[in-house]
Amino acid sequence: MFDSIDSTFNEGDDNVKDKLAATVLQLLRGTFTMPKWTIAKRNPFKTLIVTIISQNTADRNTAKAFERLSKRFEIKPEVLANAETSHIEETLKTAGLYRSKTKTIKQVSRIILEKFHGSLQPILSLPLEEARKTLIQMPGVGPKTADVVLLFSKGQPTIPVDTHVNRVSKRLGFAPANGDYEAVRTTLQSLYDPGDYLAVHVLLIAHGRRYCKARRPLCTQCPVNTYCPSRGI
């Protein structure tokens, strides 16, 4: 059925689009190896902190900064809320924007400590949209950070939209070209079963890094180029 992308897809045939989305996911599963993460097992506070550090930062620098922070401090709200600002800043220098990230980390740690008895569990146990709203109300926590915490720490059915997920899903025609964060997240979610959300997030990132790069995507080598309306851009 999907020998090539055609106008039917562009005209918004939901059934065709669903099948196309499933085919692309299947091809990406065959191309990349899924990491052996166990969903809902990640420590939510650590996930929150590492995601704050990762904002506008390359993975390698995020990992270095988080490792340095973890060596110096126990990653707990009561510890980070009361840590010396300059001491946290020293550990985060490789991550960039280290002053504002330190401020955010201290503020969210204080809020979790004082409003939620030092645990994110009460928030994670809320219905999904309520939990998202509560997390997003914290300073420096945007929708992507909230969605990462909810998906990776609680297995909540949401797809975090980072720069790769945003770019790749728009090029593939899975999300509206001018869609904002919510438009991309909800249209992408409508194409997949909740059980696939983690794989969709991880595999679109992997695909964006290896083939569907921001500049000069490798369309001729791309494993899903037959199905892509943007191939050859």
Ligand code: SF4
């Ligand atoms: S064909 Fe090109 S634009 Fe389309 S998904 Fe592949 S790399 Fe990206």
